[in-house]
Amino acid sequence: MHVTIDQDRCCGAGQCVLTAPTVFDQGDDDGLVRLRTDRPEPAVQSDVRLAAALCPGGAITVHDSNT
């Protein structure tokens, strides 16, 4: 699994950090999404999928092809 983010679409709701805290972070000052890793461990991949579904701005994309 490979994850990409689009900060332009981020609205700082924090759903991703609540759902998959080992993969997503928020900038201390702007509150916008950051990646801790773009290759999540298998154990957290279902959380990452849920985070992408819950993201209100559609800022998270999960790519499955080159796992």
Add this chain to the structure above:
Amino acid sequence: MTTVANGEADSALAVPADRGTCPFAPPPAYEQAHRAGPINRVSLWDGSPCWLLTGHRQARFVLGDRRFSADARVPGFPFLSPGRRELLDRTTPTFIRLDDPEHSRQRRLLTGDFIIKRVEAMRPQIQQIVDEALDRMVAHGGPADLVREYALPVPSLVICLLLGVPYADHGFFQAQSQTLLSLNSSLAEVDAAQHALNSYLVELAGRKQREPDESVLGRLVAKGEVTLEEAAAMGVLLLVAGHETTANMTALGTLALLQNPEQAERLRADPSLIKGAVEELLRYLTIVHLGIPRVALEDVDLDGTLIRAGDGVLCMASTANWDEEVFTGGDRLDVTRDARRHLAFGFGIHQCLGQPLARAELQIALQTLLERLPELRLAVPFEDLRYRSDMLVYGVHELPVTW
């Protein structure tokens, strides 16, 4: 009932609809309409037609799609009451009622204040506010109105903390915000309270410009991108958005647990359930109950139904949150359910900015109440309670309890 999808309003569906006999359930007419189909046509109070989306997938689609505007100045925007329309002429819109790019510019001045880390760091102070409010209520003795003694003061004091209102001014701030939000206030009193709060916050913002601190207001003026008046307006917005909502969720959430004692028992037995339980209560109760309004900016095909540019749309989060396609047995409160897909905070770029703070407040307030008052119960018959059926934020007017 038939669902008319070709432009004519279904006369049986009104907005707002009667809440029926169960105070926790969405209006029965909406649930019935939803069984026929998730895309319905309704008439608003002024007779104007509007789409009513009762399904989770359809509501989520519209709220997440930028072809639907939240700007009330766009012709066709569905107003929920004459008062809401009037408000448009009297106030400058804040980012809740603006589209991008201006929405993002304003919202991003505040996103850094509500990140999970900052809210987590506030937990000890929120716990202290909750403990002190409960101490006062208990010292006063039962029966007590949980709304007035607990549900309202807690979020008001948390907002004081957030904005950086000095302790000495808490009384003033609470009194004004109470007047601003009370049903019993006259229009003149509401105007006066709004004016007093606004002047106070302009002055406070000015003080923070001279003596910067880490509060929301302090950080906002330090950025130098807004005037003191704009900073004060954002302060009032945070107050209005964060006070009434959290207060009503606290009181109605308590009532839902009292009426489902086996669920309360599960929470008492396993405190680690509280986070999921708060999501479930948000889903089950959906206090922003009159629908989230949008207007289409262009023609959009929604599951084969053409929504035309200029059409108003109301996304009913309440029925969406009971949608069997997403939440099996959604008419039951189950604190062990994974309810995270609920739309109680909305969806799309306008989704509640303060949701991490709301979650922390509700988790702490409900858990502390259950732990400290194991004998908590209603002090009046359940049938005697009155609900905020016609108000923007749903809830219970008074919740007399004893323990």
